[in-house]
Amino acid sequence: MWTANVFESAASYKDACAVPRSGRDLEGKSFPDQPGSTLIEKFWLRSWTEETYLFYTEVTDRDPNLFGDRLAYFSQLRTFAVTPSGEDKDEFHFSEPTDAYLAASIAAPTAGYGVSFEVESNTAPRSYTVRYVNPGTPAAQEVGGVANFVRGERIISIDGADFVNGNDTDTLTDGLFPENPGEMHSFVLEDGNGVRRTVSVTSANVTPDPVNAVRTISTGTGKVGYIFFNTFTPVTAEDELVDAVTQLATENVTDLVLDLRYNGGGLIAIASQLAYMVAGSGPTAGNTFERLRFNDAAGTINPVTGQANQPFPFYDTGLGFSVPNGQALPTLNLGRVFVLSTENTCSASETVINGLRGVDVEVILIGDTTCGKPFGFYPTDNCGETYFTIQFQGVNDKGFGDYTDGFVPMNSAFPFGVKLPGCQVADDLDRPIGMATDPLLDAALDYRALGTCPPPTTRAVQLSQPAGGFSKGEPLTQRGNIFDTNRDLRMPGDFE
Amino acid sequence: MIAQALIGAALLLSVSGCLSASSSTPAVIIDQDALSEVAAAVGEAIGRPRFDVGLPMPTEVPELVVLPRGLSPLETRSPARPRVFDITLDDGACVLNERDATMRVVVSDRLCRPI
Numbered sequence: 001m002w003t004a005n006v007f008e009s010a011a012s013y014k015d016a017c018a019v020p021r022s023g024r025d026l027e028g029k030s031f032p033d034q035p036g037s038t039l040i041e042k043f044w045l046r047s048w049t050e051e052t053y054l055f056y057t058e059v060t061d062r063d064p065n066l067f068g069d070r071l072a073y074f075s076q077l078r079t080f081a082v083t084p085s086g087e088d089k090d091e092f093h094f095s096e097p098t099d100a101y102l103a104a105s106i107a108a109p110t111a112g113y114g115v116s117f118e119v120e121s122n123t124a125p126r127s128y129t130v131r132y133v134n135p136g137t138p139a140a141q142e143v144g145g146v147a148n149f150v151r152g153e154r155i156i157s158i159d160g161a162d163f164v165n166g167n168d169t170d171t172l173t174d175g176l177f178p179e180n181p182g183e184m185h186s187f188v189l190e191d192g193n194g195v196r197r198t199v200s201v202t203s204a205n206v207t208p209d210p211v212n213a214v215r216t217i218s219t220g221t222g223k224v225g226y227i228f229f230n231t232f233t234p235v236t237a238e239d240e241l242v243d244a245v246t247q248l249a250t251e252n253v254t255d256l257v258l259d260l261r262y263n264g265g266g267l268i269a270i271a272s273q274l275a276y277m278v279a280g281s282g283p284t285a286g287n288t289f290e291r292l293r294f295n296d297a298a299g300t301i302n303p304v305t306g307q308a309n310q311p312f313p314f315y316d317t318g319l320g321f322s323v324p325n326g327q328a329l330p331t332l333n334l335g336r337v338f339v340l341s342t343e344n345t346c347s348a349s350e351t352v353i354n355g356l357r358g359v360d361v362e363v364i365l366i367g368d369t370t371c372g373k374p375f376g377f378y379p380t381d382n383c384g385e386t387y388f389t390i391q392f393q394g395v396n397d398k399g400f401g402d403y404t405d406g407f408v409p410m411n412s413a414f415p416f417g418v419k420l421p422g423c424q425v426a427d428d429l430d431r432p433i434g435m436a437t438d439p440l441l442d443a444a445l446d447y448r449a450l451g452t453c454p455p456p457t458t459r460a461v462q463l464s465q466p467a468g469g470f471s472k473g474e475p476l477t478q479r480g481n482i483f484d485t486n487r488d489l490r491m492p493g494d495f496e
Numbered sequence: 497m498i499a500q501a502l503i504g505a506a507l508l509l510s511v512s513g514c515l516s517a518s519s520s521t522p523a524v525i526i527d528q529d530a531l532s533e534v535a536a537a538v539g540e541a542i543g544r545p546r547f548d549v550g551l552p553m554p555t556e557v558p559e560l561v562v563l564p565r566g567l568s569p570l571e572t573r574s575p576a577r578p579r580v581f582d583i584t585l586d587d588g589a590c591v592l593n594e595r596d597a598t599m600r601v602v603v604s605d606r607l608c609r610p611i
Contacts, residue, residue: 029545104568106565347573348574
């Protein structure tokens with residue numbers, strides 16, 4: 001029975017399900033479900049929110065009996081406050097079936113091409129533009145000296161079906177999201193000059209490639225390292241970063257451009273290692289990379305795990321993901337870093353920025369405002385649904401973590417967010433990434449040399465919008481799990 | 497794997513902390529088959545019957561690194577960290593003590609050897 005603002009322990013409602021599962025989950029763990037009801041599930045959601053939701057004091061306590069569906073009830077168990085810029089304070093409140101969550105979490109390599117698209121519109125008129133390809137994948141294979149997919153090219157058709165305005169979504173989905181390796185599909189692509197070409201690409205098992213490129217750029221004032229780093233997620237991120245930093249340290253770079261423009265985040269632990277490798281032990285020793293701030297009722301305890309709330313240090317050794325636990329990490333010992341950013345620079349990427357600023361390492365931001373996600377959660381299953389609700393805010397060694405409107409280059413006209421030294425520069429998909437003509441890298445090198453910025457530009461003047469604007473229609477979705485196509489609910493899809 | 501987990505559960509002799517530390521000797525897992533059994537026991541103890549073992553290899557170094565589950569695409573700021581168990585031979589039993597934590601898993605001494 002519901003009594004306003006009186007909460008039983010969430011544990012007293014846990015795993016009491018309207019439809020109990022039997023057997024074991026994908027990890028081999030027995031389901032804990034017991035016979036219960038939808039109402040009990042809703043009471044669990046209510047108490048779990050009260051105990052762990054970061055903004056629990058901003059949730060209106062509503063009678064679960066008034067909601068027929070557990071997901072409808074969950075959807076209103078959040079704050080509806082807005083940030084200073086008017087965005088929702090909580091944009092990260094969602095759930096998905098637990099079997100889909102686990103399948104995505106423990107997925108083996110999946111069929112694909114190894115290409116990342118910028119999704120300007122997922123409904124007709126659709127617009128997908130190639131951001132980058134991963135080395136060694138079908139997308140990067142060259143025919144006649146040209147890769148199958150080239151940055152800046154837009155998809156015009158797939159297997160003869162009109163991609164932009166067509167209705168044959170089955171054919172488009174089959175081609176864009178191959179079910180198996182070894183499938184050949186035909187794409188018509190158009191570059192920024194309107195030149196079209198047809199490529200036939202065979203799918204393969206691909207995994208995300210964290211470090212896409214590492215370069216050393218010689219300048220008149222020393223060598224500058226460049227790392228194009230796209231995800232903190234797979235275990236290989238650890239050794240790929242170590243290899244990259246080792247290479248740059250060997251080449252004695254005196255500055256670093258860290259390209260996080262498409263990096264939507266991942267593991268805080270690897271973000272900590274990256275920050276350490278940039279700064280070295282001088283500013284980081286004994287300091288906190290990130291502390292998790294839970295709701296004010298939790299005290300010194302992590303209310304999700306019940307354990308002591310242990311901060312993340314600047315890890316100075318491998319953690320065992322793909323570098324042996326305890327193995328010393330290489331360092332660049334830099335007092336500043338240039339970060340290339342867009343609105344897709346998110347979450348754990350922002351943690352690197354915030355963590356370094358917390359120990360007075362200068363972060364110079366070149367590009368666009370970052371996504372503004374200082375929050376995280378512990379995905380939690382109950383009765384077959386895995387719930388994501390904001391449970392902590394990451395704060396740095398100075399206790400700062402209020403950047404819900406993002407980190408913003410100093411000369412940006414955007415009046416909100418946290419201003420950092422640097423330049424507002426639009427990403428240009430028609431320019432090769434990480435090369436001299438890349439406007440973000442070029443601006444970083446100019447700022448380093450001269451301390452000046454080019455006139456601010458935004459994506460609106462760089463990207464040609466499809467004629468007639470965007471209209472609603474049937475969106476393309478990846479088979480099985482729409483969330484596979486979105487690394488973040490606020491971000492365009494990132495398909496690989 | 498499930499069968500391994502059940503075997504491992506049978507090998508899970510104790511989670512008590514009453515064994516003497518005075519005769520504790522660093523140890524490694526004897527081989528890959530033994531590692532499967534040890535991993536099953538640890539998995540059962542931590543509630544994750546299937547997990548990936550991290551580096552270094554516990555057949556060479558006296559520690560077992562339990563990697564966290566992979567992330568779903570929506571987990572962009574995950575606090576997941578590996579868990580490290582130090583491996584010792586302790587009064588005739590092979591013991592895995594979680595570093596900086598209290599979990600203790602005991603398996604048959606035939607699965608470990610001193611280094």
